[in-house]
Amino acid sequence: MEALITKLTEKHVLFAASFAIRLALVAYGDYQDRTMVVKYTDIDYHVFTDAARFITEGQSPYNRSTYRYTPLLAWLLAPNVLLSLAFGKILFIVCDVLSGLLIYRILRLRGLNPETARRVCSLWLLNPLPMGVSSRGNAEAVLAALVLGTLLCMEGEGFFSVSKIYFGMLMLFLMYFFCLLAGHLTWAAVLYGLSVHMKIYPITYALPIALSLRTTETTSEKDKTGWRRFIGFTGSFLNRRLLLFTCVAGGVFCSLTALFYYMYGWEFLHETYLYHLIRRDIRHNFSPYFYMLYLTTGSRWSQWLGLAAFLPQLVLLLVASWSFHSDLAFCCFLHTAIFVSFNKVCTSQYFLWYLCLLPLVIPHLSLSLKQGVGLLLLWFAGQGIWLGPAYFLEFEGYNTFLLIWLAGLLFLIINSFILIQIIVHYKPTQTPQRLKAE
Amino acid sequence: MHFVLYTVFGCLSTCYCFIATAVHSEENRCDLLKQQLQSSRVSVQITKTGFHRELLTTVELRPDVPSGLGVLLIHRWPRGVYVDPFQLATLSQQSHWQMSLDSAVDLEAAAHQAEGFVTRVYPAVDGPTIRVTIPFHFRYHQPRYDGETFTTVEIEPPQLLLRTEGCLQLSGSEPHATVDAPCTHSNASTCPWVRLQQQERGPVGVGLPVGDGSLVAPVSAGTLLVTTLCCVSLSTRMWKHRIV
Numbered sequence: 001m002e003a004l005i006t007k008l009t010e011k012h013v014l015f016a017a018s019f020a021i022r023l024a025l026v027a028y029g030d031y032q033d034r035t036m037v038v039k040y041t042d043i044d045y046h047v048f049t050d051a052a053r054f055i056t057e058g059q060s061p062y063n064r065s066t067y068r069y070t071p072l073l074a075w076l077l078a079p080n081v082l083l084s085l086a087f088g089k090i091l092f093i094v095c096d097v098l099s100g101l102l103i104y105r106i107l108r109l110r111g112l113n114p115e116t117a118r119r120v121c122s123l124w125l126l127n128p129l130p131m132g133v134s135s136r137g138n139a140e141a142v143l144a145a146l147v148l149g150t151l152l153c154m155e156g157e158g159f160f161s162v163s164k165i166y167f168g169m170l171m172l173f174l175m176y177f178f179c180l181l182a183g184h185l186t187w188a189a190v191l192y193g194l195s196v197h198m199k200i201y202p203i204t205y206a207l208p209i210a211l212s213l214r215t216t217e218t219t220s221e222k223d224k225t226g227w228r229r230f231i232g233f234t235g236s237f238l239n240r241r242l243l244l245f246t247c248v249a250g251g252v253f254c255s256l257t258a259l260f261y262y263m264y265g266w267e268f269l270h271e272t273y274l275y276h277l278i279r280r281d282i283r284h285n286f287s288p289y290f291y292m293l294y295l296t297t298g299s300r301w302s303q304w305l306g307l308a309a310f311l312p313q314l315v316l317l318l319v320a321s322w323s324f325h326s327d328l329a330f331c332c333f334l335h336t337a338i339f340v341s342f343n344k345v346c347t348s349q350y351f352l353w354y355l356c357l358l359p360l361v362i363p364h365l366s367l368s369l370k371q372g373v374g375l376l377l378l379w380f381a382g383q384g385i386w387l388g389p390a391y392f393l394e395f396e397g398y399n400t401f402l403l404i405w406l407a408g409l410l411f412l413i414i415n416s417f418i419l420i421q422i423i424v425h426y427k428p429t430q431t432p433q434r435l436k437a438e
Numbered sequence: 439m440h441f442v443l444y445t446v447f448g449c450l451s452t453c454y455c456f457i458a459t460a461v462h463s464e465e466n467r468c469d470l471l472k473q474q475l476q477s478s479r480v481s482v483q484i485t486k487t488g489f490h491r492e493l494l495t496t497v498e499l500r501p502d503v504p505s506g507l508g509v510l511l512i513h514r515w516p517r518g519v520y521v522d523p524f525q526l527a528t529l530s531q532q533s534h535w536q537m538s539l540d541s542a543v544d545l546e547a548a549a550h551q552a553e554g555f556v557t558r559v560y561p562a563v564d565g566p567t568i569r570v571t572i573p574f575h576f577r578y579h580q581p582r583y584d585g586e587t588f589t590t591v592e593i594e595p596p597q598l599l600l601r602t603e604g605c606l607q608l609s610g611s612e613p614h615a616t617v618d619a620p621c622t623h624s625n626a627s628t629c630p631w632v633r634l635q636q637q638e639r640g641p642v643g644v645g646l647p648v649g650d651g652s653l654v655a656p657v658s659a660g661t662l663l664v665t666t667l668c669c670v671s672l673s674t675r676m677w678k679h680r681i682v
Contacts, residue, residue: 046524050524065542065544065545066545066546281546282548282578283578288661288664288665289661289665291649291657291661292654292657292658292661292662294578294581294649295581295649295650295651295653295654295657295658296654296658297548297580298550298580301658305658308662309665312665312666312668312669315669315673316669316672316673316676319672319673319676319677320676322680323676323677323679323680323681324676324680324681326681326682327681334676338672342665342668342669393488393489393647394488394489394490395487395488395489395490396487396488397487397488397489397645397646397647398647399587399588399647399648400647401587401647401649401650402650402653405657405661409660409661409664412664412665412668413664413668416668416671416672419672420671420672420675423672423675423676423679424675424679426679428681
């Protein structure tokens, strides 16, 4: 009994402490904004608040220039205008701590004991990077919570704890009964549809999810050859679970899109989706393709080069899906890390997309602590090497384009090396608790 | 009878005195305005380095500044720069000037895709020297293909417009012109302003780093080579360690 109490207390201490630190940062940020010239709050937070103000006045949030997100976010932040400017930041830090809780649940489901699981999820909860990002007013934590929720529901047994958590936030009895009846896969599909609506990149998880939900081959089918095998393969995608997932996720995504298209028109589609797909930001960023795309803007080669830049991403995502679809958390982590590293535009905000999934991977790595810290320092060094010439270009006016280009290539090589080390040292566990209930 | 005559004469002379004083006062004000225009100087200076700069506009008026003098500075900005309206809104709350823009500014477009724009600054007049600092940012410019690595962006000094209560127009053929412009930054009404014609100083030029277009072949080849190598290396490792 005493041991249980100690355990509970420790767990609550961890989550309470991480929430308290984030709250203190929000309070400090408010103080810094009021007294110093350099502001703590990110410019994006002001963009969200301005868009929320337009919504409270009955107008389109896209009246705010550079608002390139779903209207759902502006609706969520309406209390920023109606109640207090700090509401959004409190929401983001709650989602951040919630992500930590979801990581803990997933790790427990994958067979880790509570103490190890707590230690691993403290890598997220006590990590200054997500703390800083959420307290500055970036909305990445909301998406991290949605993606982690999807993964937890896909694991199966997490559905009760998820329904308690999400439902504790929603407080709608009808939805509670719906999720009791509907089952974990439906919840996973709902959360997945919502995450794709908020940001496009989770669409890359569709292939590994489909591969993991399809009917697995029996031994007799494995003996087939040629086009019979191909037909068997395509047929394996037509099963009840995959169809249910596709219909629910597709339904959630399409109905949200239809609703906001009806409310805000073409501008919604353009700013939320098309802009991100066709955007060619030629300003300097971490992407290895930045200088090549800058030098070829407007030329007849730019379309072909854009396509050439897309091919490595596509090939790698296909290989990753096929190789690791049976371990969905690891597969999603690899997908996101590859997507971000090989993307045509890469800013430091994108790193959070795969950092929230890293704690799920770490317990299964056979790297020593020294090796792990070494890889982490290498990753930071890669960013530092890029940030130096970028600072001199933007704030001092030196022409450091070549150095930025080389630093971008080096960062890609470092990222690839780190990913290879993770892949080589990953030991997937076959845990008895990982039941996929029908 | 005489009394009535004296009263009428008294009223008429009072009226004449009022009108004469008013006209004389207006002439005084217009004279003052003329003198201000003739001896006012406008200069600009660009401070800070890199892509984020500040334009410091200094207006030197004559020491005898008439009360109620209104000053308007019209900046015509080239397509290679932009100002952030949200940054300016925050700044104008803390400083003594108000600004209006004539068109929406795209904050992210490159220089060749953007247009120039006009800003109107209404500083408060509390002394013969007026200083206005406007933060602006350079847009990305197209790369150069002639081996040069910098391009020059030129910013012209602003036009100075003056206005004073009680002087509606200046006469004569002095070097000035009367223009209509909004009275305040809220664009509610238009007033006649007097513009200083001669500009003594030319534009201020700033060098901005741009990409070197002559390197497009080695940069493209190098980028595609490194990304292909990383892709192949990652793919082979993933396939080798796949979980079946």
